Amino acid sequence: MRDVARGWHADGASIGLVPTMGALHAGHMSLVERARRENDRVVVSVFVNPIQFGAGEDLGAYPRSPERDLSMLRAAGVDAIYKPSVADMYPAGASTRVIVHGVTERLEGAARPGHFEGVATVVTKLFAATSADRAYFGQKDAQQVAVVMRLAADLDIGVEIRVCPIVREADGLALSSRNAYLSPSERRAAVCLSRALGLAVEAYGRGERDPGRLRAILVEAIGAEPLAKLDYAEVVDPATFSTPGSLAVLAVRIGPTRLIDNHDLKLPYPG
Numbered sequence: 295m296r297d298v299a300r301g302w303h304a305d306g307a308s309i310g311l312v313p314t315m316g317a318l319h320a321g322h323m324s325l326v327e328r329a330r331r332e333n334d335r336v337v338v339s340v341f342v343n344p345i346q347f348g349a350g351e352d353l354g355a356y357p358r359s360p361e362r363d364l365s366m367l368r369a370a371g372v373d374a375i376y377k378p379s380v381a382d383m384y385p386a387g388a389s390t391r392v393i394v395h396g397v398t399e400r401l402e403g404a405a406r407p408g409h410f411e412g413v414a415t416v417v418t419k420l421f422a423a424t425s426a427d428r429a430y431f432g433q434k435d436a437q438q439v440a441v442v443m444r445l446a447a448d449l450d451i452g453v454e455i456r457v458c459p460i461v462r463e464a465d466g467l468a469l470s471s472r473n474a475y476l477s478p479s480e481r482r483a484a485v486c487l488s489r490a491l492g493l494a495v496e497a498y499g500r501g502e503r504d505p506g507r508l509r510a511i512l513v514e515a516i517g518a519e520p521l522a523k524l525d526y527a528e529v530v531d532p533a534t535f536s537t538p539g540s541l542a543v544l545a546v547r548i549g550p551t552r553l554i555d556n557h558d559l560k561l562p563y564p565g
């Protein structure tokens with residue numbers, strides 16, 4: 295990968311990177327399309343990164359669709375698919391980890407100990423391997439975006455981080471590879487996340503600014519769905535993930551499946 299990237303840079307071509315864990319959907323492809331528009335060469339990495347999964351999480355069950363991914367990426371005209379093995383990424387003896395403080399401490403970081411250390415480490419390695427000029431991340435994983443921006447700035451990586459809007463199903467559910475886990479009744483229940491965010495946007499639009507009351511709207515909307523169990527609901531600052539702010543963030547369990555969603559309450563709600 296590094297040799298290919300060096301060749302491209304030697305030819306004066308710019309490189310856009312889209313990191314993914316595969317099981318691609320229209321959310322991923324929106325990142326690929328933007329990267330395609332803004333760079334001479336596009337690399338999509340496909341790597342289910344074991345070190346960002348905690349014990350008892352869904353690493354073994356994580357959806358994989360390698361053939362479908364390949365045909366989607368071919369059709370989208372990407373220049374390279376970087377698909378390292380676990381042994382390529384973490385050979386025996388590998389013992390370096392990238393730790394971002396502060397922004398990783400709450401919410402996803404608290405719910406998933408070690409998760410952001412795994413994300414920060416793999417993203418740093420992907421930046422190094424691909425020499426990317428720009429890297430594309432989805433707003434879907436809002437705290438991940440904040441972590442990646444922090445690390446790229448702090449480590450002087452010189453990669454420009456571009457954030458792409460959340461792609462949703464017609465009923466509002468944010469696209470996610472994990473939606474494949476949902477049974478039909480769970481899939482219907484899962485709309486409670488986007489519905490809750492919509493209600494908070496409405497309240498914000500009516501002038502509600504009290505973080506406690508905005509949070510209560512989210513909590514109540516999730517509570518109204520019998521199949522849903524709230525993990526967290528907060529209204530935070532999008533860069534630091536501390537309160538107060540205008541970014542409403544949610545993590546909800548629908549049966550065994552944990553889903554996240556978010557929306558900046560200052561922005562109009564799609565749909």
Ligand code: AMP
Pocket residue numbers: 313314315316321322324325430431432433434435458459460461462468469470471
């Ligand atoms: P993943 O394969 O889940 O690690 O996701 C790879 C990238 O796609 C991440 O930057 C995600 O934030 C982004 N992504 C996932 N789902 C969506 C979505 N529904 N809309 C936009 N971006 C997404």
